[in-house]
Amino acid sequence: MNLSAAPIVCVGGLNIDRKLRLLASALLGSSNPCESHETPGGVVRNVAENLARLGLPVSLVAAVGDDAGGRMLLEQAATVGIDTRAVIRLRRHASDNYTAVLAPDGSLELGLASMPLVESLNPWALAASQPLRASAALVVADGNLPTDTWPLLLGEARASGVPLVGVAVSEAKMERLPERLDGLHLLVMNAGELATIAAEANDAFDALHARGVGCVLVSKGADGLLLSTPGRAPRHWPAPQVHVVDVTGAGDALSAGVCASLLKAPDDFDAAARLGLDLAALTLQTEDSVHPELNPRFLEER
Numbered sequence: 001m002n003l004s005a006a007p008i009v010c011v012g013g014l015n016i017d018r019k020l021r022l023l024a025s026a027l028l029g030s031s032n033p034c035e036s037h038e039t040p041g042g043v044v045r046n047v048a049e050n051l052a053r054l055g056l057p058v059s060l061v062a063a064v065g066d067d068a069g070g071r072m073l074l075e076q077a078a079t080v081g082i083d084t085r086a087v088i089r090l091r092r093h094a095s096d097n098y099t100a101v102l103a104p105d106g107s108l109e110l111g112l113a114s115m116p117l118v119e120s121l122n123p124w125a126l127a128a129s130q131p132l133r134a135s136a137a138l139v140v141a142d143g144n145l146p147t148d149t150w151p152l153l154l155g156e157a158r159a160s161g162v163p164l165v166g167v168a169v170s171e172a173k174m175e176r177l178p179e180r181l182d183g184l185h186l187l188v189m190n191a192g193e194l195a196t197i198a199a200e201a202n203d204a205f206d207a208l209h210a211r212g213v214g215c216v217l218v219s220k221g222a223d224g225l226l227l228s229t230p231g232r233a234p235r236h237w238p239a240p241q242v243h244v245v246d247v248t249g250a251g252d253a254l255s256a257g258v259c260a261s262l263l264k265a266p267d268d269f270d271a272a273a274r275l276g277l278d279l280a281a282l283t284l285q286t287e288d289s290v291h292p293e294l295n296p297r298f299l300e301e302r
């Protein structure tokens with residue numbers, strides 16, 4: 001990977017996030033008072049916004065509806081500097097959305113992903129943006145993508161040599177990843193997503209490397225992260241302790257930090273882990289899915 005004017009191309013989910021924060025412990029099967037907050041979301045969009053706020057060139061390949069929410073998503077992306085020319089606009093459709101029900105302490109009680117539009121990112125629809133990916137510094141794809149799309153992205157990565165990073169989105173969507181993942185440079189996931197592969201972390205790492213994944217990075221909430229590379233014992237980094245306002249987007253910030261660091265120093269996983277953890281810690285302290293005050297100094301001052 002190298003730091004150049006070539007963009008980081010992010011392919012996957014583009015959502016309107018609705019955060020509903022309970023004012024007291026949830027009473028299931030009943031009405032619960034809450035506060036609500038709306039913000040742009042979608043795993044790869046969050047990664048793209050973090051990278052753009054760090055001052056890196058970013059293009060988004062995603063799908064959006066022609067509703068008010070879709071216009072807000074496109075305007076906000078342009079404002080933070082994300083190139084949205086490859087975003088597919090679907091007429092007479094509402095944009096994808098995600099609702100997070102948060103406990104009063106900011107932890108996630110329940111997440112609800114209603115994302116029919118991301119299904120349109122099939123190999124046929126992605127053909128038009130192939131030249132963009134071929135000339136990218138890095139391609140980041142999220143686990144929202146339909147299963148059929150992965151062989152296309154993996155084949156492109158093997159042919160072009162442009163590193164491909166995968167970011168898991170939920171335990172439920174882990175089954176979207178195809179069996180063979182040859183060409184996937186790095187897969188980022190949380191502990192729950194890793195457990196869908198095998199109950200024991202080491203067995204899951206071995207299984208993913210056997211499927212063709214280069215590095216596997218697993219976030220473990222307050223316990224920080226683990227990194228596994230083939231044939232080596234996993235390494236652990238602790239997470240900085242912070243006051244948590246809202247956990248949404250912390251994993252995506254971690255992914256963005258790791259990608260930004262690896263662009264600069266491809267073999268320095270220690271620097272990548274530390275940048276990812278610091279960016280996640282910052283994001284935990286805002287109720288937006290990306291910290292609104294993030295800027296290039298965060299990268300420059302390291």
Ligand SMILES: Nc1ncnc2c1ncn2[C@@H]1O[C@H](COP(=O)(O)OP(=O)(O)O)[C@@H](O)[C@H]1O
Binds near residue numbers: 225
């Ligand atoms: N309670 C917490 N205290 C400190 N750091 C946290 C906490 N929760 C999450 N983080 C940070 O955010 C990262 C991502 O969180 P995690 O919950 O593992 O992923 P996701 O948000 O994708 O489910 C962690 O690796 C850690 O650095």
Ligand SMILES: O=c1[nH]cc([C@@H]2O[C@H](COP(=O)(O)O)[C@@H](O)[C@H]2O)c(=O)[nH]1
Binds near residue numbers: 042249252253
């Ligand atoms: O099936 C999905 N669930 C959730 C998301 C997105 O995941 C983000 C929250 O990420 P994290 O796991 O880092 O809190 C939200 O912006 C939400 O839109 C997604 O893209 N796909």
